[in-house]
Amino acid sequence: MATITTLADAVAELVHDGDTVALEGFTHLIPVAAGQEIIRQRRRDLTLVRMTPDIVYDQMIGAGCARKLIFSWGGNPGVGSLHRFREAVQQGWPVPLEIEEHSHAGMANRYVAGASGLPFAVLRGYTGTDLASVTSTIKPITCPFTGEQLTAVPALNPDVTIIHAQRADRAGNVQMWGITGVQKEAVLAAKRSLVTVEEVVDTLEPRPGAVVLPGWVVTAVAEVPRGAHPSYAHGYYERDNAYYQAWDAISRDRQAFEAWLKGSVFE
Amino acid sequence: MATITTLADAVAELVHDGDTVALEGFTHLIPVAAGQEIIRQRRRDLTLVRMTPDIVYDQMIGAGCARKLIFSWGGNPGVGSLHRFREAVQQGWPVPLEIEEHSHAGMANRYVAGASGLPFAVLRGYTGTDLASVTSTIKPITCPFTGEQLTAVPALNPDVTIIHAQRADRAGNVQMWGITGVQKEAVLAAKRSLVTVEEVVDTLEPRPGAVVLPGWVVTAVAEVPRGAHPSYAHGYYERDNAYYQAWDAISRDRQAFEAWLKGSVFE
Amino acid sequence: MSLNYTADEMMSVAASRALRAGSSCFVGIGLPSTAANLARRTHAPDLVLVYESGTLGAKPDRLPLSIGDGVLAETADAVIGVPEVFNYWLQPGRIDVGFLGAAQLDRFGNINTTVIGGDYADPKVRLPGAGGAPEIATSCREVFVVVRQSRRTFVEKVDFITSVGHGRGKGDRERLGLPGAGPVLVITDLGVLRPDPETSELTLTELHPGVELEQVREATGWELKVSPELSRSPEPTEHELTVLRALKEAR
């Protein structure tokens, strides 16, 4: 059964320097509050994993939490680039950032393999692209029945996966609905998991399209209302598009970013 | 978009002698009426595929529709053996039945590979068993990253998959709920598909736990109330356990079976 | 005072007692399902029942008649597809106990549910086959086998290995790279057998009340080893029997 705890305690206990950490949420239910708590607790040398690193990873990278990023698309959706991410890759500031780059199909299948207890996954992917030449975790594999050549990618098994969901009950059973992305696989692939939720309730009413993660595969649950802001939580609040717009200016400028860090995270 | 048609027309058009045909439904929503329509139309030399061949396959095999069976568990659940299946395997009556035998995990993954457009699937399975020595569609495969040896099974891509669901709308979008088994994968793996439904409705109300198959991946839909009897349709009718019990006596005896065929299928 | 109960009831009670509170159990239909549901209603209310039909955490109010009984879906924490059961839940070793039956069981706990007699292509008896058992036997952390004991069932060597137990003896599972511990417990209508720590050979460790050692020897198709610490299973309690019988009547 998952422990119901606070965000600060959960991050202190579950996220360690040097860990491989996945924060997932595909546009919807992005665990932003948890990412900022990791910044607040000054974690270092993390290998960050995420299909779509966006603002929260730009913040964590800019704050110097990460030494490596495993991803498939890094941007500020509908706005432009992640300037902290770009500066880390292009100028190595505040610390150099190693990258391991895949496609969405590859990343999704790496989580699936991780969740399935398999060392690798097979897909039709990367053929003809330059990705295979710059990413060592992409290899050919041959079908033992047809002889056809396909692509293999290794399983992702984060030390800890963090997601945000709408609800959990007091036993730590987690319920999310709307666009549920790759979160189930990311949690099942991880050694430890933290789920921040909009609210802890007595009973989870069944709902159309809901994905339920039983409490016995979740390590910790923390109630964090609006924990996905500026992304959205279906049924709770809308996406804060102005925040995404405003982030561009903050992210472009080191001083502006550091002022933001000081003002919005550390105080 | 799927065509809304009758069971007889759908079987006549979609199921041909010699086809590989999968009827799926895991205890729940077994497309029994469709299986009996295949008997009625006297199809021959079918390769029948099903994880859990039970009464409907016992009937089809006893009626001489099949030359081969690909499966992982064949029995009359809670009652005992399938005597038509046993007689076909042991005495070759009414026609010899070739078998290709897997485990549930292997069969499920073969459908997954088929639905995914991959020639094979990888699993931890069959190790240490005699299945690999009698089934040629089980082969070792080595992880290109860790060197670990795992098991590969080839994709299943039936010529036609038939399932039963609770509802479809007039565009042929299919909705099923309760235990949904491997039906989605079996339909997506097939070249053609037929879905019999309890009822065709104007709109599919979203429901908890419902799986929806869009009409554009379904070939035909036929309204067949009680089309899953003697299995059950969640929300419509219960499992007819007496039928399963009674089947044992009919199945044990050739004459009794042929009388049943004549009386219950051909008249 | 001693209660009246059948050997099957003793077997179900012994099997249910073996299930630890707070654990998860991959349940097959029949004896395993009875034992698991009895455990949930007695000492292990939080036991997580996983059925291969895709129901996680089912809490049936009566014994399900099949692994796909509607009551399982209605009472489950989550209902998932069959591929997901095997790939995301069983295969990674998330399930503590796998509960299996057997048509044949040999001295090393290997299980046959495929064919008996003749050869595979032309068997004397064609059985239902593997189902989920081969991967349950390898992926669950532990395997319990529940089966009535007789010379027909308890054979020196199974005619076909459908699900591997301890192979040909100690160390075989490690050699095969199987993650789980395999059959650690075989519960029958006569007693309980456990693999010998040295040889992995199934050894009688418990006799059910009123059962004589000779009966067990006669019901075993190999020269049965008996543990020096052979003990007696405690009788079913009145509560256990009441709950078990209520469960069965609720069918």
Place this chain on the structure above:
Amino acid sequence: MSLNYTADEMMSVAASRALRAGSSCFVGIGLPSTAANLARRTHAPDLVLVYESGTLGAKPDRLPLSIGDGVLAETADAVIGVPEVFNYWLQPGRIDVGFLGAAQLDRFGNINTTVIGGDYADPKVRLPGAGGAPEIATSCREVFVVVRQSRRTFVEKVDFITSVGHGRGKGDRERLGLPGAGPVLVITDLGVLRPDPETSELTLTELHPGVELEQVREATGWELKVSPELSRSPEPTEHELTVLRALKEAR
């Protein structure tokens, strides 16, 4: 009489017209999403929109602001997980049209959205990366690229092949064993390019109204081939513009 409209509006209209009624379309955010939603509201009401966030058959009443906009889940025929989108829906070639943008596009329709300048380890500009594009480009039956035309974007050879078009020319896709036909249409703010049937080199086949051939040549980083049957795209209709503008305002 001629209407007032922008080059971007013409591009969106041309892209939407290319989508056939009754087909399915894998939609990226931005221009592709605008064009696909315009098509659904004009000539192709039954167009099936698939977004990589897992929404099958979404029918948004306004332009989604992201590929994971809540309006997509609310209006979809089915919402599925991201692994399923790629494995069960995109990979097997079920989707007719894949709609892509590009930071760089070369004469054979290869797409770069990864890095520009320098080398991969130390690029001049780090772009967002691949996302779903590499597999969209290989698995969809056809690919349409929608991109504003300029020398910066239309380059002789892309700095990095993120998504393969026609490789180094005719026959390369077959040699690579890629199932889909690749980029069959490139729609820009100036006109429309199609791969030459002989060489697979992108060739100008349509000029948008009021655009001179010279403008397109200047906006192309290679010596542009022009089709002998070069035609003029029909102007946007009043209806198309009304619907398009309503869509944009509904944001």
